[in-house]
Amino acid sequence: xxxxxxxxxxxxxxxxxxxxxxxxxxxxxxxxxxxxxxxxxxxxxxxxxxxxxxxxxxxxxxxxxxxxxxxxxxxxxxxxxxxxxxxxxxxxxxxxxxxxxxxxxxxxxxxxxxxxxxxxxxxxxxxxxxxxxxxxxxxxxxxxxxxxxxxxxxxxxxxxxxxxxxxxxxxxxxxxxxxxxxxxxxxxxxxxxxxxxxxxxxxxxxxxxxxxxxxxxxxxxxxxxxxxxxxxxxxxxxxxxxxxxxxxxxxxxxxxxxxxxxxxxxxxxxxxxxxxxxxxxxxxxxxxxxxxxxxxxxxxxxxxx
Numbered sequence: 001x002x003x004x005x006x007x008x009x010x011x012x013x014x015x016x017x018x019x020x021x022x023x024x025x026x027x028x029x030x031x032x033x034x035x036x037x038x039x040x041x042x043x044x045x046x047x048x049x050x051x052x053x054x055x056x057x058x059x060x061x062x063x064x065x066x067x068x069x070x071x072x073x074x075x076x077x078x079x080x081x082x083x084x085x086x087x088x089x090x091x092x093x094x095x096x097x098x099x100x101x102x103x104x105x106x107x108x109x110x111x112x113x114x115x116x117x118x119x120x121x122x123x124x125x126x127x128x129x130x131x132x133x134x135x136x137x138x139x140x141x142x143x144x145x146x147x148x149x150x151x152x153x154x155x156x157x158x159x160x161x162x163x164x165x166x167x168x169x170x171x172x173x174x175x176x177x178x179x180x181x182x183x184x185x186x187x188x189x190x191x192x193x194x195x196x197x198x199x200x201x202x203x204x205x206x207x208x209x210x211x212x213x214x215x216x217x218x219x220x221x222x223x224x225x226x227x228x229x230x231x232x233x234x235x236x237x238x239x240x241x242x243x244x245x246x247x248x249x250x251x252x253x254x255x256x257x258x259x260x261x262x263x264x265x266x267x268x269x270x271x272x273x274x275x276x277x278x279x280x281x282x283x284x285x286x287x288x289x290x291x292x293x294x295x296x297x298x299x300x301x302x303x304x305x
Contacts, residue, residue, distance in 0.1 A: 002030070002031050003031070003070055003071055003072045003073075004031040004032060004033040004052060004070065004071055005025055005030055005031065005032050005033065005071065005072075005073045005074065005075070005194050006033045006035060006067060006068060006071040006073070006074035006075065007021050007022045007025070007032055007033070007034050007035065007051075007074070007075045008035045008058065008067075008074070008075060008076055008077055008078070008091075009035070009077045009078060009079070010022045010034035010035055010036055010046055010051070010053075011034070011036035011037065011038075011040070011042040011043055011046065012042075016152075016183055017077055017106065017183050017186050017187045017190065018034075018075070018077055018187075019042075019046075020183065020184055020187035020188075020191075021075055021187045021190045021191050021194070022034050022046060022049065022051055023049060024187060024188065024191040025191055025194065025195070026049050026050050026051060028191075028195065030194075030195070031052070032050075032051045032052065033051070033052045033053075033054055033067065033071060034046045034051040034052065034053050034054070035053075035054050035055075035056050035067045036053060036054075036055060036056075037055070037056070037057060038055065039055055043055070054066060054067045058078055058087035058090065058091055059083055059086060059087050059090055060090075061090060061094065064090060064091055064094040065094055065097075065098075068091075068094050068095055068098050068100065069098055070098075071098070071100065072099075072100060072101045072102065073100070073101060073102040073103075073104075073194050073197055074095060074100055074102070074103055074104070075104045075106070075190055075194060076088070076091055076103060076104065076105050076106065077106035078106075080124050080252065080253045080256050081124075081252070082123070082127075082252045084124065084127040084128060084131060085127045085130050085131050085134070088105075088131035088134060088135065089131075089134050092134060092135055092138045092140060093138075095138075095140055096138055096139065096140055100140060100141075101141060101197070102141055102143070102193075102194065102197030102198070102201065103135070103140045103141060103142045103143070104142075104143050104145060104190055104193050104194055104197070105131075105132070105135055105142055105143065105144050105145065106145055106147075106186075106190070107128055107131075107132055107144045107145060107146045108125075108128060108146055108147060108148075109146040109147060109148040109206055109207070109208070109271060110122075110125055110260075110263065110268070111125070111128060111129050111132060111146060112146060112204075112206060113268060114129045120259050120263065121255070121258075121259045121262070122255060122256045122259035122260070123252060123255060123256070124252065124253075124255075124256040125256070125259065132144055141197070141201040141202070142201070142202065143193055143197065143200045143201060143202070143203055143204075143205070144203075144204045144205070145186065145189060145190060145193070145205050145207065146204060146205065146206050146207065147181050147186045147206075147207040147208075148178070148179055148180065148181055148206075148207065148208045148209075148269060148271050149178060149180050149181075149260065149264075149269060150180065150181060150182070150183055150186070151180045151181065151182045151183070151209070151285070151287065151290045152182070152183050154171060154180070154260075155180055155218075155287065155290070155291075156290075156294060156297065158171060159171060159298075160294075160297045160298055162233075163222065163226075163230055163298045164297070164298055164299060164300050165300070167228060167229060167230050167231065168230070168231055168232070168233045169215060169218070169219055169222065169230060169231070169232045169233065170233045170235050171215060171232075171234070171235065171240075171261070172234065172235050172236060172237040172240045172261040172264075172265065173214075173215050173234065173261065173264040173265060174234055174264065174265035175214050175234075175265075176214065176215075176263075176264040176265050176266065176267050176268075176269060176270065177212045177213055177214050177267065177269065177270035178212065178213075178214075178215075178218075178264055178269040178270070179208040179209045179210075179211060179212035179213075179269070179270070179271050179272055180208075180209050180287065181207050181208050181209045181276070181284055181285075182209070182284060182285040182290055184285065185207065185209075185276050185280075185284040185285055186207055186276075188276070188280045188282065189205065189207060189275070189276055189279050189280055192279050192280050193205075193279070205273075205275045205279065206271070206273040206275055207273060207275055207276050207284075208271050208272055208273045208275075208276070208284070209284050209285065209286060209287065210283055210284050210285075210286050211286060211287065212269075212270050212271060212272050215232040215234070216232050218232070218287050219231050219232040221286070221287045221288040221291065222287070222288075222291050222298070224288055225287075225288045225289075225291035225292040225295065226291060226292075226295060226298055226299065237258055237261045237262055237265070240258075240261065241254055241257075241258040241261075244257060244258075
């Protein structure tokens with residue numbers, strides 16, 4: 001029997017990278033060990049798909065031994081956290097101990113603009129840059145996957161209310177161009193790398209959507225997808241940041257999101273790559289396609305009036 005492929009962060013919502021990677025691998029007949037933080041309905045759903053589920057914490061040594069032992073290939077992904085570096089090093093140490101032969105690391109594209117002398121104001125960016133350095137030093141056969149901003153974040157979570165209620169995209173992006181990518185496209189890349197990792201060891205892949213444009217352009221794409229006029233309203237970063245804090249988001253996460261907004265305004269997200277198409281044979285989802293797929297989220301219910 002083939003050794004299982006470990007997928008961390010597998011209990012994310014439907015459509016999230018870890019969960020989608022698990023689904024894609026299982027559909028290809030692969031044996032998957034899905035790591036989750038707690039026993040709940042999401043864990044049971046993974047079992048129902050056919051995955052072996054292991055409960056664990058990326059910061060806990062014992063549970064990571066339990067998760068990694070017997071796996072030759074693994075995907076490491078973790079949400080924005082002040083513990084990101086510690087978790088990465090803990091997982092890498094255990095992976096090294098167990099002789100993991102392929103370590104697919106979820107990173108982010110801004111690291112391509114960072115170095116030992118260049119950084120950003122986001123503590124998360126700094127932690128992820130250091131994490132990549134640690135993984136490179138570890139000697140593990142690592143592949144770094146660096147997506148740009150996710151469609152599911154700024155373009156779904158942070159615009160759906162204003163689009164639904166006032167037909168406006170309200171984001172602090174200014175005139176900056178951006179090329180958002182869908183989580184499902186990132187997951188397809190990760191799954192492809194896990195199925196055949198050897199040619200990719202030591203490489204870095206940059207993942208973007210098919211267009212890099214400003215928000216006025218994307219407002220037109222929303223309009224085409226939804227069949228009504230959507231406009232873009234730029235908003236200042238400061239008040240937007242305060243609103244996130246008032247809504248209860250952690251300071252570490254808010255500082256990261258505010259930095260992303262500042263970098264958008266500075267044109268630092270004007271990025272394009274063909275890596276999604278090259279690695280999977282299928283081009284990435286466009287903003288228009290994504291909005292059309294999620295149209296109910298952007299549309300007021302007829303019963304709401």
